[in-house]
Amino acid sequence: MPESITQSIETLVHNALAELGEAHDSQTLDQWRVAYLGRRGRLTTILRGLSQLDLEERRAAGALGNKAKRSLEEHLDRRESEIRQVQLDRSAELDRLDVTLPGRPLSMGRLHPTTQVIREITSAFTAMGFSIVEGPEVEWDKYNFEMLNIPQGHPARDMWNTVWVDYQNESGERPMLLRTHTSPMQARVMEATKPPVRVIVPGKCYRYEATDATHEWHFYQVEGLAVDEGITFADLKGTLYEFARRLFGEERRVRFRCDYFPFVEPGVDMSIDCFACDGEGTSGCRICRDSGWIEIMGAGMVHPRVLAGVGYDTEKYTGFAFGLGPERIAMLKYGIDDIRLFYSNDLRFLRQF
Numbered sequence: 001m002p003e004s005i006t007q008s009i010e011t012l013v014h015n016a017l018a019e020l021g022e023a024h025d026s027q028t029l030d031q032w033r034v035a036y037l038g039r040r041g042r043l044t045t046i047l048r049g050l051s052q053l054d055l056e057e058r059r060a061a062g063a064l065g066n067k068a069k070r071s072l073e074e075h076l077d078r079r080e081s082e083i084r085q086v087q088l089d090r091s092a093e094l095d096r097l098d099v100t101l102p103g104r105p106l107s108m109g110r111l112h113p114t115t116q117v118i119r120e121i122t123s124a125f126t127a128m129g130f131s132i133v134e135g136p137e138v139e140w141d142k143y144n145f146e147m148l149n150i151p152q153g154h155p156a157r158d159m160w161n162t163v164w165v166d167y168q169n170e171s172g173e174r175p176m177l178l179r180t181h182t183s184p185m186q187a188r189v190m191e192a193t194k195p196p197v198r199v200i201v202p203g204k205c206y207r208y209e210a211t212d213a214t215h216e217w218h219f220y221q222v223e224g225l226a227v228d229e230g231i232t233f234a235d236l237k238g239t240l241y242e243f244a245r246r247l248f249g250e251e252r253r254v255r256f257r258c259d260y261f262p263f264v265e266p267g268v269d270m271s272i273d274c275f276a277c278d279g280e281g282t283s284g285c286r287i288c289r290d291s292g293w294i295e296i297m298g299a300g301m302v303h304p305r306v307l308a309g310v311g312y313d314t315e316k317y318t319g320f321a322f323g324l325g326p327e328r329i330a331m332l333k334y335g336i337d338d339i340r341l342f343y344s345n346d347l348r349f350l351r352q353f
């Protein structure tokens, strides 16, 4: 076998191993493999050149070449696993978890104060046998007004500044609106069910109104309705009295005064004695403004025209209805002095509840 071939194989192996020692990542390893062992690699080229030699020489050189090839392959494998081990060690070091570090605080969500108060109100009534129903916020004039004894052009419509929906029917009327109160559900519930009726309706309402500390253009109401044979004003008083005591304390007293809502007759507003100054009306009470009384809702006996409008027999059935504002209840309970705080999404406010 010519000296030169032995020589060049040995030199090649020597150089290759030196280079391999310098390789520190899999990309360089790959390049190295292609350079020496690939189909056009240096060792392959030398081995291919052996075909020029005679048989005896070819056999010897071939054996040497194959030995060199195996050796290079073994070194490559070894280097590969060395590099992998180094990478593993490094990432283990980087990803090391310090279990003694303090954790990040989890921020806990909570129920909005309005939701909390609505739940308190509805559970006071469900405990008395009312069931909870909900209705649409986009409503028809028919339910929001007409079926509540407030026909077109009735001056009482001015009591509810209305946001109308830009929708026109075939007759050119614009009968769609955002409900101004939850009372349309009185008509909807009675239209859909026969007496006895005992429902409580929490829900969102809208009014076309400039906002200030006591007015929002959207707010919640909780409506109540009970219709059955023989329901009297005493039932209304008893139910609402029980409600007031559950929400504001056992010692509460209540007061009813005449008020006007077209869908009830007689209509009243209900006040509780001031829990801040205990109804004393002492000078400077911010809650009751020294009157000793706090108005919390409108109520009354369902107007016979409303009952007749849903097809109820007005000789047989009577009922009472009431409507209250949960934000107002929350303001009273928690001493909040501006209704706009509820929906301005200020966490400093919301976190207090």
Ligand code: PHE
Pocket: 180, 181, 182, 183, 261, 264, 298, 299, 300, 321, 322, 323, 324
């Ligand atoms: N819907 C009335 C309002 O928004 C309140 C009310 C409800 C009064 C039921 C009487 C009976 O002002």
